[in-house]
């Protein structure tokens with residue numbers, strides 16, 4: 272089998288199943304809001320729509336989508352759009368993040384987003400990231416620590432103090 276670059280191969284894809292680690296209703300909302308948020312994408316250049324939902328530590332849902340620019344390097348991913356919205360609304364610890372693209376397979380966050388997600392994760396880096404395909408029939412679940420091993424974080428800056 273040939274894998275496309277956007278397919279995640281290191282983790283189990285669980286078709287049509289829920290995550291026992293979080294309540295069904297929360298899982299469902301994370302998924303549905305990430306799928307719906309793709310409609311908010313401004314992606315005339317890549318035509319690659321991404322939606323994201325963040326579950327904050329106070330159980331609020333905040334959504335985002337990718338926002339591109341004629342100067343291509345100015346593109347902001349869905350994950351960072353949602354994170355910036357959440358943080359500037361006063362939420363800086365997250366419980367879970369979900370993303371969804373138009374692909375049949377599950378795509379994973381880019382390197383920059385992994386680092387930014389890591390900043391607002393729990394100290395143990397156990398926060399789950401759910402990667403849904405287009406219709407939500409498949410997802411991959413990985414923790415921040417799994418997606419970004421040996422990461423650099425806020426505590427590393429403290430070692431010089």
Ligand SMILES: O=c1ccn([C@H]2C[C@H](O)[C@@H](CO)O2)c(=O)[nH]1
Pocket residue numbers: 314317319320321336337338339346347348349350370378379380381384
């Ligand atoms: O995890 C990802 C990967 C890509 N993109 C966006 C950036 C750009 O707008 C488009 C193509 O890379 O998809 C995201 O929003 N999230």
Ligand SMILES: [Zn+2]
Pocket residue numbers: 348349350351380381382383384385
């Ligand atoms: Zn990104």
